[in-house]
Amino acid sequence: MSIYWNQRVKTLSPYIPGEQPRQGGFIKLNTNENPYPPSPKVIEAIQKAAGDDLRRYPDPACMELRSAIAHRYGVMPEQVFAGNGSDEVLAFAFAAFFESATGKQKALPILFPDITYSFYPVYAQLWDIPFRPVPLAADFSIIIEDYKQSAGGVVIPNPNAPTGRALSRSDLVSLFRFHEQDGEGASVALVDEAYAAFGKDLEVAPLIHEHPNLLTVHTLSKAASLAGLRVGFAIGNQELIEGLCRVRDSFNSYTVDQLAQAGAVAAILDAPYYEGVNQKVIATRNRVSAALPALGYEVIPSQGNFICIRALQKTGAQFFSFLREQGILVRHFDKRRIADFLRVSIGTEEEMDRFLEVCESYRAL
Numbered sequence: 001m002s003i004y005w006n007q008r009v010k011t012l013s014p015y016i017p018g019e020q021p022r023q024g025g026f027i028k029l030n031t032n033e034n035p036y037p038p039s040p041k042v043i044e045a046i047q048k049a050a051g052d053d054l055r056r057y058p059d060p061a062c063m064e065l066r067s068a069i070a071h072r073y074g075v076m077p078e079q080v081f082a083g084n085g086s087d088e089v090l091a092f093a094f095a096a097f098f099e100s101a102t103g104k105q106k107a108l109p110i111l112f113p114d115i116t117y118s119f120y121p122v123y124a125q126l127w128d129i130p131f132r133p134v135p136l137a138a139d140f141s142i143i144i145e146d147y148k149q150s151a152g153g154v155v156i157p158n159p160n161a162p163t164g165r166a167l168s169r170s171d172l173v174s175l176f177r178f179h180e181q182d183g184e185g186a187s188v189a190l191v192d193e194a195y196a197a198f199g200k201d202l203e204v205a206p207l208i209h210e211h212p213n214l215l216t217v218h219t220l221s222k223a224a225s226l227a228g229l230r231v232g233f234a235i236g237n238q239e240l241i242e243g244l245c246r247v248r249d250s251f252n253s254y255t256v257d258q259l260a261q262a263g264a265v266a267a268i269l270d271a272p273y274y275e276g277v278n279q280k281v282i283a284t285r286n287r288v289s290a291a292l293p294a295l296g297y298e299v300i301p302s303q304g305n306f307i308c309i310r311a312l313q314k315t316g317a318q319f320f321s322f323l324r325e326q327g328i329l330v331r332h333f334d335k336r337r338i339a340d341f342l343r344v345s346i347g348t349e350e351e352m353d354r355f356l357e358v359c360e361s362y363r364a365l
C-alpha cells in the first residue's frame, strides 16, 4: 500500500502470470506456450521489418494484418480488430461493451464461469463492471442453459481454461440467439478462442454474419507459437469493432508495433505450417491423456494445448512441489474445486515422456 495510490489502485487484485524463470533447466509446462517454434517465415518477416522504417509510427489501423485475418476467416477487414495480445483486446472489449456500476444506475452483471481464465474478474474489477460467476457442473463442463438469463453480457472461453472442456457450436449459437434480441435486453456474447485451434470444429468467428452480438477473441500466443510477439485480435460486426477502436484511441493508438504487425501477417499466411505443428500438439495431448489414468491420475478431457489433472490421494500443492523438485514447472490454481488439479501445458514428445516418467515415479512414493 502507498499513500500515493488512488482508491481504485488500492482495491485492485491484479492477475498473477505464470512464472517465466530466467535460468534454464526447467521443463516449462506452466503458461500454455507452444513447444514448437514459430514459422520460419515469421522470423524472416520480422527481420525484414527491422530497418529504417522503425523511425515511423506503425499503421494504427493494422490494415495489412486485418486483411490477412479477414481473408482467412471469411469476413471483412472492417470486422477485425488487432491488439497487443488478446489480453489487451479483452480489456478493451470489457470497457466497450459491458456497463459499469457507476454508469447506468443499476447495471446487470456479466456472466462467466466460476472456474475460468482468471483475467476476466480482474478486467471486470478494473472497469467497475458487476459480474456473476456461474458454477461449472461437477464434471467441470459449462452448463449453457445457466447463461440464458438477463445479463450485461456473457464471456465464454471455448475451450475453457484451465479445464480444457469445450462447448459445441450449436450450444454457443443458442446462447448468441438468447442475448441478441432487440432493445434493452440485447448484450454482447464474447467467445475467447485462445485454444480453439486445438479442438475439433469449435471456431465460431464466421457466424458473426448471423449474430450481430457475437465477438470472438483470438491470440497468436498459443496456436501460432508467438507469445513473445504480443498479438491478438477480435472478429465481430463492424459496430463492435468500431467500439473497440474508440476505446483503443482513447488510450494508445499504436498498440501493435511494426515488427509485431509484420510477424503476425506472416503467421496468419502460413496456416499449413501451424496446421502441422498443432496436429503434433494434439497428438501428444491425446497420448498423454490416455496414458495418465493407468498411472493413477484423473484427467479432465481437454480440447486445448494443456490438460488439467489430479494425482489420486495427493493434494495439488504436494503434486506441484514434487514436479518442481523434478524440474517440471506446471500451474496450480489455489482455488476452490480445482485446488487439487494442476494445469499441464503440452510440451514436445520428449518433454511429455519425461513428464509421464515423473508421474509414474510419484505414484510409487
Ligand SMILES: *Cc1c(COP(=O)(O)O)cnc(C)c1O
Binding pocket: 032, 084, 085, 086, 087, 088, 117, 157, 161, 192, 194, 218, 219, 220, 221, 222, 227, 230, 231, 232
Ligand atoms: C493465454 C490466454 C489469453 C491471452 O493471450 P495473449 O494474447 O497472450 O494476451 C487469453 N485468453 C485465454 C483463455 C488464454 O488462455
